[in-house]
Amino acid sequence: MQGSVSPEEVLEPLVRTVRDALRLPFVVLELDGPARQVVIGTPSGAEDVRPLVFQHEELGRLRLGRRDPDEAFGAADERLIVDLSRQLGSVAHAARLTRALQESRERLVNALEDERRRLRRDLHDGLGPQLAALTLQAGALRHLIARDPDAAVRQVAELQGELRGAIADIRRLVYGLRPPTLDEFGLSGAIREHAARVAVPQGPQPALAVRVVAPDVLPPLPAAVEVAAYRIVQEALTNVVRHADARRVEVELRLDGALRLRVSDDGRGIDPEARFGVGLLSMRERARELGGSCETTSGPEGGTTVHVTLPLTGE
16 A cells, blocks of 8 residues: 555555465455456456445445355454455545546536637637627727718727727626626625616516625625526526525625535425426535535425535635
8 A cells, every 4th residue: 555656556566465375266346436347367256345435434335255265254364354345445446536526526627628618619710700890890980070970970980889898898707707796895795786687677577685694895705606596596596586486585604614605595495206307406516516415405385595514615
């Protein structure tokens, strides 16, 4: 174990050590979620199956081939198997964490590249040509002012409309990177601003009563935590408006060693047989990216509550 570079690399030598130490025909290590198997020897004949446990969680199993089909392991063998299984459980847990970390890094890199690609496309294919066209229109307008003032006035109006469209595109790009309301009002104020917009009646539907319970002023928070909290609240309120058929919803925000959010409504609740949609999965993914958690529950008489915990890690 000391000579190995990573937990992934130590699994095979450890399984081989188990087989050699016990002089067994084969040993198979099977890990759950994501599934992996390490086989030393040729599995055949009678075997004993032992669970691999780490901190009361079963991670997989160890299949030990018997030397003789009718011969059980002796007391010394059992002590050794217990000791080795304990070590294998620790290493298997570390290997699982290592793989999960690598997968998380890959998702993060892919997400960053997708975001860069989106920004490049919006700037190059959208905003760039739009600004270039505005430059040409301004040049044509300069020559038109002396020759045909009335036509110049009409073209100025068109140019103003194009400029407003370009400004709207710039705001959209900026908002996609970080909501400006967070910088303007802070997290609590931004949530209150969004809650006020959600409470406006939509068509024939009655107004949704939204109550926000949050400190007026929060201490400085990591930027990623602020954005994640705001986006999660946005998504949770959107789900309430679209699916809950609720009359009241409460958003609670508090600091307790971590940033904790609770969004609860008095709507119809979530059907236990229903599959989670993109919105709920998005909220969970945002929380997990920061090492936090997001859980959604429904009561027996309806209503849905979203509990979110976001660790306050440093910038």
